[in-house]
Amino acid sequence: MSTELAIGIDLGGTAVKACLATASGVILQEIQQPTRASGGPEQVITLLTSMIATFEETARGTGDLRGIGVGAPGSIVHEEGRVISPPNLPDWHDVPLGPALQEKSGMIVFVENDANAAALGEAHFGASKDAPNSMLVTIGTGVGSGIILDRKLWRGEHGFAGEIGHVSIDAEGPACNCGSRGCLEAYVGAAYLTERAAAFLRHHPESPLTAYSKDELTPKILADSARNGDRASYEILYEAGLKTGLVLAGIVNILDITTILIGGGIAAAGKPLFDGIDTSLNTYVIAPLRGKLSAQPARLGNKAGMLGATVPVFSQHT
Ligand SMILES: [Zn+2]
CATH class of the missing domain: 3.30.420.40 (ATPase, nucleotide binding domain)
Incomplete structure (x- = not known):
């Protein structure tokens, strides 16, 4: 059985930190890029899509890529993957981030509030x-x-x-x-x-x-x-x-x-x-x-x- 992998993305106001990791929290690849939030949601989604493509390339032959998780600031409508008015991402009034990434990548996407994502991280691996x-x-x-x-x-x-x-x-x-x-x-x-x-x-x-x-x-x-x-x-x-x-x-x-x-x-x-x-x-x-x-x-x-x-x-x- 091949190793299960997932892409984890921490979307911040100044930087995006992302990784390809195993279910036990081993990081196989890590990328950090400036968010350039002033470009608006479309530009950030394009950046995330290119990071995802890089991880997909790495995952090929390494394991079984099961999906994408994103921790994002602001209020999150978890079931719909929507990000509402994060204080440090201007122009993000109501962005369907999950569906947008899902459409571009063809993978299942989970969007979580950033503080919640960090708590999950510590609770599972920290x-x-x-x-x-x-x-x-x-x-x-x-x-x-x-x-x-x-x-x-x-x-x-x-x-x-x-x-x-x-x-x-x-x-x-x-x-x-x-x-x-x-x-x-x-x-x-x-x-x-x-x-x-x-x-x-x-x-x-x-x-x-x-x-x-x-x-x-x-x-x-x-x-x-x-x-x-x-x-x-x-x-x-x-x-x-x-x-x-x-x-x-x-x-x-x-x-x-x-x-x-x-x-x-x-x-x-x-x-x-x-x-x-x-x-x-x-x-x-x-x-x-x-x-x-x-x-x-x-x-x-x-x-x-x-x-x-x-x-x-x-x-x-x-
Ligand atoms: Zn207050």
Whole structure:
């Protein structure tokens, strides 16, 4: 019997990462290209089609190519493979991405929300491989999550499940770009975090980062500075962790999930962020779980999305 293969595509606002992989998550070929989102959906579909053709060529004689999975930003109408208004893909108001790729390739195509695809990736091949229930929280420009319950992705009734970034922790908090107030994302999303950090540092002249403007500060600079002993940088990231942990504790109390993974650019902040998350988690969860929880870093990094996108292709055929 020949090896079953699938194409996994992680469609991002700036780059498309794609791979040809086996059902056990072994990557046989990997391609990364700039998305060039300004060209609109047609141009991106043409790019994806040419990547698919390259993988088909490789798969020939290697194995049995079963289909294509795509992780895409925005709201996804999963059953129809439609992508609705992703924030970082302009002109994508309602794009039938699945049917378009299916028509061009002749293969079955599954389209999944990008946060969900990454959670599937970690749950099948990464840090939550052995856990029946898990959650992957991605903290980057935006804050999202994917929830796995009983080894299945929980999409919710409209595909919106896991929108942790828009859980409000303060009704009078800062305005969020979703139109609400006090959303977690409005504290820990990359842009908000660096803006808050710049304001905080103005009151901490002892910090070597005082000279940085909010446009110059990055989560990585904060993390490096914290690692070098700068207390103010540590505080900023720890505080972001506390706020994240507060929301996570609420989710644990509802779903009783204890495998919690943190990924995305800001997860690279490491210890200060995780210290904050664990402190809050273990303070606000119900008493029997206090002191027992610890968030873990995601393991697959930026491969989680494309590998996770292949999962529905294989599970469809088994
Ligand atoms: Zn919001």
